[in-house]
Amino acid sequence: MTSKKFQLTNPANGRSTELAAHQGSVGPDALDISALLKDQGVFTYDPGFMATAATASAITYIDGDAGVLLYRGYPIEQLAQHSNFLEVSYLLQKGELPSSKALALFTTSISRHTMLNEWIMRLYRGFHHDAHPMAMVATIVASLAAFYHDSTDIYDDRHRVIFSHRMIAKLPTIAAAAYKHALGQPHMYPRNDLDYTGNLLQMLFAVPCESYAVDPLHAKALDLLFILHADHEQNASTSTVRLAGSTGCNPYTAMSAGVSALWGPAHGGANEAVVDMLEKIGDVSRVPEFLARVKDSKGGVRLMGFGHRVYKNFDPRATIIREMCHKVLGRLGQSDNPLFELALKLEEVALKDDYFISRKLYPNVDFYSGIIYRAVGIPRSMFTVMFAIARTAGWVAHWQEMIADPEMRIARPRQLYTGPTRRDYVPVSKR
Numbered sequence: 001m002t003s004k005k006f007q008l009t010n011p012a013n014g015r016s017t018e019l020a021a022h023q024g025s026v027g028p029d030a031l032d033i034s035a036l037l038k039d040q041g042v043f044t045y046d047p048g049f050m051a052t053a054a055t056a057s058a059i060t061y062i063d064g065d066a067g068v069l070l071y072r073g074y075p076i077e078q079l080a081q082h083s084n085f086l087e088v089s090y091l092l093q094k095g096e097l098p099s100s101k102a103l104a105l106f107t108t109s110i111s112r113h114t115m116l117n118e119w120i121m122r123l124y125r126g127f128h129h130d131a132h133p134m135a136m137v138a139t140i141v142a143s144l145a146a147f148y149h150d151s152t153d154i155y156d157d158r159h160r161v162i163f164s165h166r167m168i169a170k171l172p173t174i175a176a177a178a179y180k181h182a183l184g185q186p187h188m189y190p191r192n193d194l195d196y197t198g199n200l201l202q203m204l205f206a207v208p209c210e211s212y213a214v215d216p217l218h219a220k221a222l223d224l225l226f227i228l229h230a231d232h233e234q235n236a237s238t239s240t241v242r243l244a245g246s247t248g249c250n251p252y253t254a255m256s257a258g259v260s261a262l263w264g265p266a267h268g269g270a271n272e273a274v275v276d277m278l279e280k281i282g283d284v285s286r287v288p289e290f291l292a293r294v295k296d297s298k299g300g301v302r303l304m305g306f307g308h309r310v311y312k313n314f315d316p317r318a319t320i321i322r323e324m325c326h327k328v329l330g331r332l333g334q335s336d337n338p339l340f341e342l343a344l345k346l347e348e349v350a351l352k353d354d355y356f357i358s359r360k361l362y363p364n365v366d367f368y369s370g371i372i373y374r375a376v377g378i379p380r381s382m383f384t385v386m387f388a389i390a391r392t393a394g395w396v397a398h399w400q401e402m403i404a405d406p407e408m409r410i411a412r413p414r415q416l417y418t419g420p421t422r423r424d425y426v427p428v429s430k431r
Contacts, residue, residue: 231394
């Protein structure tokens, strides 16, 4: 990381501060403003952190204008075509693609950590049958801190590896158990003879009284979605993991904080909102009417699944998911799936409309992912849980990077205070 120097002079007091503009390997420079408070007595103000780099990271790079997403330098399109989720998980953590031997060892380690302690399984009995799965997942992830006292020294390299493998391995088991609890069905134990997503599917849909065969296309579809969702730079949930983790807390509680942040409808819950929108539209013939309401500033109607906080061009992940949508629905005999037809029509009309083009509102990753989840039998309440399973790979990679960073400090954002100035207390009898 190299730096350029800038001189900032405050016209109010004439004092100057030298600021370094750090240059990363690619992307915009980052202006180091850490001396401003000491030299100038001012904070910076950036609501939503739209222009603030809170950390240096070597994991993921996004160019929102060009529609580029790189994991450790590898284009998402290449990884989606050639890789699998566990290989991508290894890449995110280690920084390099694994050798065949390293990948085999990593895969074996993950498969050996999939089971949950039986006392953890009993915790599910404390939830009402209609509890949201994300509430259960966040709680169970946090509860892991009560079971692994022997390997949670965050400054021990080996402990960090064990924790990371456990999180990636156990999230599918935790998620599937939440789903089974809601159904009132027996929990299915993981099977080490299945691959990562195949194992998840059997834990979700198998029952003890009959055999279950994993559909390879369904497993491939989930694996692809997990690759695309594995990391996305300093998004809200990843930043939450870093923020919580910077306190030195038990790493499982930092992951639970990330799960909770992901639950928000503006973040991981967006694909649920897309399906809701499509169902409300109801028919292809109503697409023009719906888009007219979206364009009406007084209508209060939002076009879900279009546009992105970072991407100002086409989301590169949406193109990949769209192709998989065709494959899954075609296999299931649902090529005429009404929701998919609606999605295609909505995309077609919106991408020809100057209103949406001028605002750079293009389909994002959430636009098609919910349709795929629904097609393979995953209910809407589990959509965000699927997102959490995938994003765990990114969370543990960022957590590891942060803990190993010698510049790590407890996160402590500042504020622009807008409340009352100093005032004296008045006794209740005189108010």
